[in-house]
Amino acid sequence: xxxxxxxxxxxxxxxxxxxxxxxxxxxxxxxxxxxxxxxxxxxxxxxxxxxxxxxxxxxxxxxxxxxxxxxxxxxxxxxxxxxxxxxxxxxxxxxxxxxxxxxxxxxxxxxxxxxxxxxxxxxxxxxxxxxxxxxxxxxxxxxxxxxxxxxxxxxxxxxxxxxxxxxxxxxxxxxxxxxxxxxxxxxxxxxxxxxxxxxxxxxxxxxxxxxxxxxxxxxxxxxxxxxxxxxxxx
Amino acid sequence: xxxxxxxxxxxxxxxxxxxxxxxxxxxxxxxxxxxxxxxxxxxxxxxxxxxxxxxxxxxxxxxxxxxxxxxxxxxxxxxxxxxxxxxxxxxxxxxxxxxxxxxxxxxxxxxxxxxxxxxxxxxxxxxxxxxxxxxxxxxxxxxxxxxxxxxxxxxxxxxxxxxxxxxxxxxxxxxxxxxxxxxxxxxxxxxxxxxxxxxxxxxxxxxxxxxxxxxxxxxxxxxxxxxxxxxxxxxxxxxxxxxxxxxxxxxxxxxxxxxxxxxxxxxxxxxxxxxxxxxxxxxxxxxxxxxxxxxxxxxxxxxxxxxxxxxxxxxxxxxxxxxxxxxxxxxxxxxxxxxxxxxxxxxxxxxxxxxxxxxxxxxxxxxxxxxxxxxxxxxxx
Numbered sequence: 001x002x003x004x005x006x007x008x009x010x011x012x013x014x015x016x017x018x019x020x021x022x023x024x025x026x027x028x029x030x031x032x033x034x035x036x037x038x039x040x041x042x043x044x045x046x047x048x049x050x051x052x053x054x055x056x057x058x059x060x061x062x063x064x065x066x067x068x069x070x071x072x073x074x075x076x077x078x079x080x081x082x083x084x085x086x087x088x089x090x091x092x093x094x095x096x097x098x099x100x101x102x103x104x105x106x107x108x109x110x111x112x113x114x115x116x117x118x119x120x121x122x123x124x125x126x127x128x129x130x131x132x133x134x135x136x137x138x139x140x141x142x143x144x145x146x147x148x149x150x151x152x153x154x155x156x157x158x159x160x161x162x163x164x165x166x167x168x169x170x171x172x173x174x175x176x177x178x179x180x181x182x183x184x185x186x187x188x189x190x191x192x193x194x195x196x197x198x199x200x201x202x203x204x205x206x207x208x209x210x211x212x213x214x215x216x217x218x219x220x221x222x223x224x225x226x227x228x229x230x231x232x233x234x
Numbered sequence: 235x236x237x238x239x240x241x242x243x244x245x246x247x248x249x250x251x252x253x254x255x256x257x258x259x260x261x262x263x264x265x266x267x268x269x270x271x272x273x274x275x276x277x278x279x280x281x282x283x284x285x286x287x288x289x290x291x292x293x294x295x296x297x298x299x300x301x302x303x304x305x306x307x308x309x310x311x312x313x314x315x316x317x318x319x320x321x322x323x324x325x326x327x328x329x330x331x332x333x334x335x336x337x338x339x340x341x342x343x344x345x346x347x348x349x350x351x352x353x354x355x356x357x358x359x360x361x362x363x364x365x366x367x368x369x370x371x372x373x374x375x376x377x378x379x380x381x382x383x384x385x386x387x388x389x390x391x392x393x394x395x396x397x398x399x400x401x402x403x404x405x406x407x408x409x410x411x412x413x414x415x416x417x418x419x420x421x422x423x424x425x426x427x428x429x430x431x432x433x434x435x436x437x438x439x440x441x442x443x444x445x446x447x448x449x450x451x452x453x454x455x456x457x458x459x460x461x462x463x464x465x466x467x468x469x470x471x472x473x474x475x476x477x478x479x480x481x482x483x484x485x486x487x488x489x490x491x492x493x494x495x496x497x498x499x500x501x502x503x504x505x506x507x508x509x510x511x512x513x514x515x516x517x518x519x520x521x522x523x524x525x526x527x528x529x530x531x532x533x534x535x536x537x538x539x540x541x542x543x544x545x546x547x548x549x550x551x552x553x554x555x556x557x558x559x560x561x562x563x564x565x566x567x568x569x570x571x572x573x574x575x576x577x578x579x580x581x582x583x584x585x586x587x588x589x590x591x592x593x594x595x596x597x598x599x600x601x602x603x604x605x606x607x608x609x610x611x612x613x614x615x
Contacts, residue, residue: 050610054610059533059609059610060610085532085535085536085537086535087535088533088534088535089534089535089536089537090535092535094533094534096612100526100530100612102527102530102531103245103527104241104242104244104245104246104527105236105238105241109236109241112236113236113531113536114534114535114536116235116236117535117536117537117540122235145245161534
């Protein structure tokens with residue numbers, strides 16, 4: 001883990017609705033996450049975990065505040081670029097509760113889709129995809145369709161997809177929710193290993209307290225504000 | 235490079251092909267409807283082209299003999315022959331009759347002409363079996379579509395006729411099969427009544443009846459004479475109307491089949507619109523089915539262009555395949571239609587153009603859905 005900033009958020013706010021239906025979801029959130037850190041994001045349902053993740057991921061536009069991804073300021077009360085999708089494509093990897101692989105693409109195509117959209121050569125993107133599949137121990141499944149793989153295998157492919165573009169940040173929205181205890185621990189350990197080995201910052205939304213000891217820090221949303229704690233080590 | 239449309243179609247190939255076949259059958263019906271329209275136009279001109287005469291002299295103030303009933307004296311042909319500029323002239327009759335076949339009656343139009351005359355309406359190129367008429371009585375030349383064979387006996391009125399020739403493709407302007415009989419037989423069939431009817435007529439004081447009537451006198455003009463000028467001369471005579479071959483064609487296409495063809499044209503246009511809507515609905519449904527994947531693709535950062543390309547390519551391919559299936563379908567079934575269906579290549583190309591436009595229009599709906607898709611919809615929250 002380095003002290004180099006990967007994500008910086010300052011006074012981030014998000015509200016929905018107007019007048020009577022006005023609701024504040026996040027109010028004045030400020031925090032910094034360094035490169036190589038695995039941070040757990042914990043909050044009750046409806047507290048705004050996914051909204052926060054989507055704002056950092058340049059998917060949902062905040063109502064106010066500032067966001068830096070690496071050294072680049074991407075939001076300052078408005079998006080500073082028209083191409084938020086390009087930022088996602090190049091800097092961010094997403095992992096979800098379900099694998100959300102494209103069902104009509106085989107495993108290798110699911111992995112190479114994004115690099116190819118970025119203009120990476122077919123040969124190069126396939127080599128990277130195969131390297132990741134080997135890393136996740138599913139190299140022999142590269143021609144299989146997602147429907148032919150088990151839930152755990154698909155989730156590993158989904159993690160590999162999040163890494164295929166060498167992102168600086170991974171945003172994981174409850175990646176272990178659909179897995180049993182042992183597989184959940186395996187996935188979190190894997191994320192921790194990736195964070196360390198590839199110097200990637202990971203924010204992982206989780207409801208499972210048993211996963212917290214594997215994280216470097218815990219970020220809680222309480223009363224619409226962010227509180228950061230250190231976990232008890234396992 | 236990953237080809238999203240190809241991979242998506244490969245994944246649901248059966249469904250895609252069945253959908254294309256369904257739309258193709260609809261397009262096939264559109265082609266058939268166009269073919270029916272073309273067939274009507276061709277049918278309308280078959281008899282006129284076979285006769286290939288310059289003038290039609292008919293009853294005064296009528297659009298006879300096809301668009302209106304016309305009766306004219308047979309001997310007018312001799313008067314016409316004497317006119318300067320006339321080469322040949324003959325009397326001709328047309329009447330709808332039902333030929334009694336063992337299983338059912340066959341509706342035909344009988345053309346009556348002078349077997350020994352100068353103009354023979356039987357086009358030798360259409361004769362596929364037997365010969366033309368040679369005697370004045372009880373011979374008939376039929377079209378193959380009537381189901382009668384050479385040497386068959388057909389009872390008509392008080393007499394039995396023998397099939398001496400079979401033609402192919404001879405139809406009236408209404409699409410009914412044509413048969414050919416001698417003028418004398420035709421006049422007998424049209425104007426001769428049974429003995430009891432004659433007795434009844436006499437009892438009512440109707441005694442004399444001229445059976446030497448025909449429906450039209452047709453004539454050809456000698457080389458070097460203007461058809462219009464000769465027609466103008468005949469118009470000076472009383473109690474007659476004269477049409478040139480070209481005018482008779484207009485009478486046929488304008489007065490006889492215009493409404494029917496307009497109806498078919500409108501029906502075809504509606505079918506094209508329905509096909510467009512169906513293609514659009516299919517594409518919309520296909521896009522809706524992929525909304526989750528589209529949201530994910532947008533969320534992970536895939537550019538809209540790649541997703542839109544997938545939708546547009548799938549739509550165009552669906553339209554193209556449907557067009558191919560439509561052509562195959564229409565070519566397989568068109569001969570089963572009772573009336574002539576003429577499938578023409580320019581019509582197929584026109585439909586192809588319409589299908590491409592319809593597909594592009596249909597893909598707009600899918601594209602709009604893609605552009606408006608919310609990336610967060612994939613994960614909720």
